[in-house]
Amino acid sequence: MKTGFGWVNVQGTTYEHDVVIHTDGSVTKRKKKASKALKGEYGHTPLSELELGFVTGEDPEVVYIGTGQYGDLPVTPEAQSFLSRYSPVMKPTPSLLDRIEKENRRFIAILHVTC
Template structure:
């Protein structure tokens, strides 16, 4: 279970969770399982945002999981854009949006159930 400094770490292009390295963006679910962030549909918005943004359809899992808190890791340098529609969804939750290294520090101290979307590059 996550919660110590050794359980989560990242650098540009990867994140390690519970000693498993992921070379792609991930979603950490309320049951602590990890899945790949599916950003295929969001790629069509890349020209408008400069990067592939976090779009509202990517947050549909929140309807089922209803976490008390959500963490959004915006990348090593904080460059992940978030659509207006996504901000509208996140407004209904206690949400922390920060560069990925800062989010990992916050998650380490989190005792509540949570969900997280973690961008691993920019």
């Protein structure tokens, strides 16, 4: 995996938007629309619990949150509380990629590609 400002390459495909890597290895676009209403409060669309409903059904052992190239993605307190049961790891996106590639547990990764 590789990343730069505005993109991430996962499994040989380059995405120019935030992505979710699911426990089965599939990659989808992050559905941040649910969190959009909180943009005014955070100055940026945060990762909120409103977009994390899918996590419970996938039952990961760990959830990686790539907070962007510079680590500026806000994560709401409610999202942090929700994620606490899944051993969350929150770091700037470039810092997580090697760790994700070596992960042997069931995981979900939510990767922000800008800021």
